[in-house]
Amino acid sequence: MQGEPAVIGSAKVSLSARTHEYSAGAESGTDGTVEFGGLPAGEYSVFARREMPIGAQKKVFTGYADIFVEGTGLVSDTLYVSTVTVNALMINEIYYCGSNYASFYFYDQYVELYNSSEDTLYLDGCILTRNFPTVEGDLEEIDHVRAIYAFQFPGTPVTGREHPIAPGQYVVIAADAVDHSRYSANAYDLSGADWEFFNPMGSDYDVPGVPNVSNIDPDRTTDFMINLSSNGVVLATGEEWYIEEYINSSGYPGTRVTLPLYTIIDGVEYTSNSDNTKELTMRVDAGFAGVGCAKYSGAAVERREVGVDTNNSTFDFVLIPRGTPGYTHVQ
Ligand SMILES: [Ca+2]
Ligand SMILES: [Ca+2]
Ligand SMILES: [Ca+2]
Structure with missing residues (x-):
């Protein structure tokens, strides 16, 4: 997987808890940020995805990170996305x-x-x-x-x-x-x-x-x-x-x-x-x-x-x- 610069713009971001039942999804703003509020404490996986049409083909950028939410307070992280294999x-x-x-x-x-x-x-x-x-x-x-x-x-x-x-x-x-x-x-x-x-x-x-x-x-x-x-x-x-x-x-x-x-x-x-x-x-x-x-x-x-x-x-x-x-x- 080659690292590529973060894709700025609207990406679909989904979040699912690893330690309990919880999932949510949102679309990021054009600055690439997204916020999820009121999360119960626990471990989460966060996924980001953006699809860009290139002629008749499409290029998919994805990335993910694990985050730990400790009770109250703000947790922030940056997700780096890369292009993925769509040909195999x-x-x-x-x-x-x-x-x-x-x-x-x-x-x-x-x-x-x-x-x-x-x-x-x-x-x-x-x-x-x-x-x-x-x-x-x-x-x-x-x-x-x-x-x-x-x-x-x-x-x-x-x-x-x-x-x-x-x-x-x-x-x-x-x-x-x-x-x-x-x-x-x-x-x-x-x-x-x-x-x-x-x-x-x-x-x-x-x-x-x-x-x-x-x-x-x-x-x-x-x-x-x-x-x-x-x-x-x-x-x-x-x-x-x-x-x-x-x-x-x-x-x-x-x-x-x-x-x-x-x-x-x-x-x-x-x-x-x-x-x-x-x-x-x-x-x-x-x-x-x-x-x-x-x-x-x-x-x-x-x-x-x-x-x-x-x-x-x-x-x-x-x-x-x-x-x-x-x-x-x-x-
Ligand atoms: Ca199947
Ligand atoms: Ca047989
Ligand atoms: Ca058999």
């Missing part, structure tokens, strides 16, 4: 928390990708992962990310042209591409998913007619399942990866998939608790999505704005009460 393949939505308290149902998890570019892109050989949750050493000094699970699209990475994603297209990859509402109330109907995660090494059900994104670690027999509260999902080109052996915290040997940082297209880390330790390098994702997301609520995290990626999920993602597989909540 990206993770647009993740639904992970489960949909039914009574039956502990979470088999309807899915990941949604989006092509925000003006060109057809290709999913050939791309890898989607469940991030490895343990941090060893300094996360910011390691030039790769690790995965507990890694699943790969068919085709040749980078050069393959068999699995297109059109400009503006959403692609849903379901844990299992079935109508889960047949098994559990409030669960998602994913029978229309574009792809499904499939592990031929396990007892995973292979829905006929729905193409598979398949497990690549022969020591893993599980389907693609991600944690209901805290985890990360990474999208990589798939051009380079290897399987690494390690000893887990209980002293048992295991395997994980390692992906060099340069192959990472996008990554999103989520947690219900913002006090948790980051497990995905800030070079991929600088902040958490999903703070406050309740297990089995059926909620999902989706990009605040279609195609806007600042590599900080605290800013880029909002919690939506119900997932939108194949479309967006953005009006």
